[in-house]
Amino acid sequence: MIGYVNLRRLGTWLRRILLGLFGSQLLIIAVLTGIDSYRKRFRPQPSFPYCLPQTLADDSGDVRIYTFGADLYDDMLADIDAATTRIDFETFIWKSDGYGQRVKDALTRAAHRGVDVHVIYDRFANLVVPRRFFDLDPKIHVHEHPLLRRGQPAWLPTSWARTHRKLLIIDSKVAYLGGYNIGDLYATDWRDTHIRLSGSPVPELENAFIDFWNADARPVLPEVTERTWDSPVRVHRNIPSLFTFPIRSMYLEAIDRANRNCWMTHAYLIPDEGLTSTLIAAASRGVDVRIIVPAASNHVVADWLSRGFYRRLLEGGVRLFLFQNAMVHAKTATIDGIWSTIGTANMDNLSLAFNYELNVEILGAETAQVMEGIFSQDLGNCVEVTLEEWERRSIVAKATEAILAPLRPLF
Template sequence: MWWRRSRVRRVLRQVLLVVASVQGATLLALAVVDHRRKKVRKPVVFPRVAPRSVTAGSSEVTVYTYGEDLYRDMLGAIRQARTKIFFETFIWKSDPVGQEFKDALIAAAERGVKVYVIFDEFANLVVPRRFYRFPPSISVRRHPIARLWPGLRNSGRDHRKLMVVDESVAFLGGYNIGSLYATDWRDTHARLTGDIVWDAENAFIDFWNLNRGRRRPALPDVGGLTWQPDMRIHRNIPRNLVYPIRSVYLDAFERASHHIYLTHAYLIPDSDILDSLIRAARRGVDVRIIVPAESNHIVADWLSRGFYGQLLRAGIRLFLYQGAMVHAKTATIDGQWSTIGTANLDRLSLSGNYEINMEVYNADVARQMEEIFRLDSSNTVELTLPAWSRRHAMVKFSETVLTPFRPLL
C-alpha cells in the first residue's frame, strides 16, 4: 500500500508542477504583452463633464471627472489654507504635478499652516526616495509596506485619497497625484463643503491616531456638531477588521428596483457581490457596468474577464471604455443613491485595504452621476454575449488558468 500512496503523491506533485508552470508562463506572456502595449502610448481624448456643485442636505458636492480641473481646485485650497491641511494619497508621483503639490504643501507650512501628510510606501516604491523628504514643519507618515505586529490584519495598503483643509473643504475619490492622471485617466473625485467635512476630517484623524506610532503626537479627536441624514462617509479599517464599504454596496444592490449603474476600474467581485448583482438583474433591474477595455493592470483585466460570461448570461450589460484608462470607483442606483470613493469592486479593496467612500442619498447628486454615466457610455463599446462567446479557445483557457489568483486581487 505504501508504494501506491507514494505513487499518488508523486503524480499529484507532477500535476501541481505542470499547473504552476502553465500559470507562470501565462503571467509571463501577459507581462510581455503589457510591456509592449505601454511602450506605444496613443494620444488620449475622452468626453468629460465640467465640475458642477450640487446641494445635498446641509452640504455641497462637486463632482470632478478630469484631473486638471480637480488639481486646480485642490491646489487652490492648499494655497488659501490658513490653519491646517490633512493630505493623504496612495500614489504620489515625483513628476511636475507631484512636485507642484509638494511645493504648495511646503509653502503652506512655511506660512504657519499645520500640515499633515500620509502616503503609501509600497505604492511609491518606484518614486525616488528623495522626493519624500520634507522639512520638519510638515508631519509625515509613510504607511509601511508590512508590519509584523499586530500581524496580517494590519497589512492592508493605504489606498485612500483624501484631503481636508481648514475644516471647511474636503476632497476624496479615485484620483492619485501625478501628471498622467491629470490628463490621460478618466477618474472621479468629489469636493465636499458644509457639515459633511467633519466626517472627512474625522476619517483622517482616526487613521493618523490609529497608526501614528510612538513618535508622532495624536491629533485632537472631537465629536461632530451634526448628524448627516443625506450623506455618510464609510471607511475600511483592516487593523480593526472593519469593512463597511462592502456591506454598503450589498445593501444598495438589494434595494435596487429600477437601475444600477457602476463604473469600476477593476471588476473582480466576490461571490456575494456577484450574486447580488445577478439577483438584481433577474428581478428586472437594469444593471450596467462600465469597465476599461484595457486597464493599467493586465492581470487584473484577465481575472475580471473570467466573470464576463456569467454577468452577460444574467442579463447584465457590460460596456468597455475606449481610448483611456477609466479608474473611477462609482455607482448610482434608482435616481436616489450614489457613492464615490477609493474602493474597487475586488477583494483587495472590499476586504483588504484601507479605503474611504462617500454615500449620498440625494436625487440631484444621482442625476449628475447618471449624466456622467451616460456621457461615459458614449465612449464605450458594449460587449454582447455572442461576441464574448466567440473569443479564441486559448483565451478561454488562459482565463481558466488564472482563476486561482482571483482571491489575491
C-alpha cells in the first residue's frame, strides 16, 4: 500500500514537472516571438554581397548557380515564356505579390499557347496567402499538397509531411532547384542559392516530379525513360510516404570522406547526434569545417534551438560564422574542391527526417570552385563565433537554451 501511494505521488510530481516545463517552453516561445516581431520593425533594409550568375559546362550539360533572387526569377520567367511543350512547377511558398503574380501570369500564358502546365504547391505553407490567388487558370493542372496526406493513418508523422521542394522543369530540357521560394522578399532581401541544370540531370529531376505528382494528382504523367547511370550529378529525394530519407545519408557519407575542407551554409542548424558527431570527427582529423548560419533567421525559435549546439561544435573544432544584415536561406555544402550539394533540405529533422525534399550532389572541380568562391564571399559578411565569446553569454541565454532543448527533435 505504501509503495502504491509513493508511486502515485511520484506520478503526480512527474506530471507537474512536465506541465511546468511545457508551460515554460510556451512562455519562452511567446516572449521570443514578441521580441523578435518588435525588433523587425526597426531593422535596416537588408544588404549583402552576392555573385552574378555563373554558368559552367561539362559532359552532363550546363550548370548555372544563382545567389540573388531577382537574377533567378528573370531567367525562370524567360524559360517559362520560351516553353513549347511542358512545364512542371513545384514550390513550398508562393506569395501573391509582384514576382508571385509574374510567375502566375507566365504560367497562364504558357497554358494558353498550348503548353502542358503542372503546378504543385504546399497548402500549409501558404495559409496566409489569399485563397483567390490559387484560383489558377483551368488550363493549368494543379495539385495542392494537403495538410494531411490521403491514404495514410493520421497518427503517422509522415502523413503530415510538407512538400518543401522548389523545382521548375521546362520542356524536359532545363531544370531549376534550390532554396528560393517565390516572392518579392526572396528576390532582393534574402541570400539564397539555386541552380539551373541542363543535360543528363534533368530527367532525374523530372522523374522526381512525376513520381510525386502521380502518387496523388491527375492526369497521370508518363514515366521518364531516358535516364542515365553516368551523370556527375546525382539527385537525392526524401520521400516520407516511403520512409525514405537519403539526403541525410548523403551528408554523412560526404563529411566522412572529407580530407581538406567542409564548408556548409544552412538557414537552420539543428543537427541530430549522427551529423553532430560526424562534423566533429572531421574537424578532429584536421578538416577545415566551417558553417555559415544567419545571425537572425526568420524563425527565432529555430535560432535558439540551433544555439544549443554551438558549444559542442566549437569545442570539437567546428568554426561557426553568423551571416549579417540579411537572412541566409541557402542549403549548400562543398567539400575538398570536388564535391558539392545544392537543394531544398535544411540541416534539421524537419528536412532530413520528415519533409519531401530534393538535393543534387555534384562531383566536379569547376562547380566546387564556384561554390568555394560563393562561400568565401559570404564569409566577408559574417562574424565568427569563438568558444571564449560564446561561454560569456548570459545565464538567461543559457537557461533559455536548456529549457527549449527538448524541442530539438521536433525541428
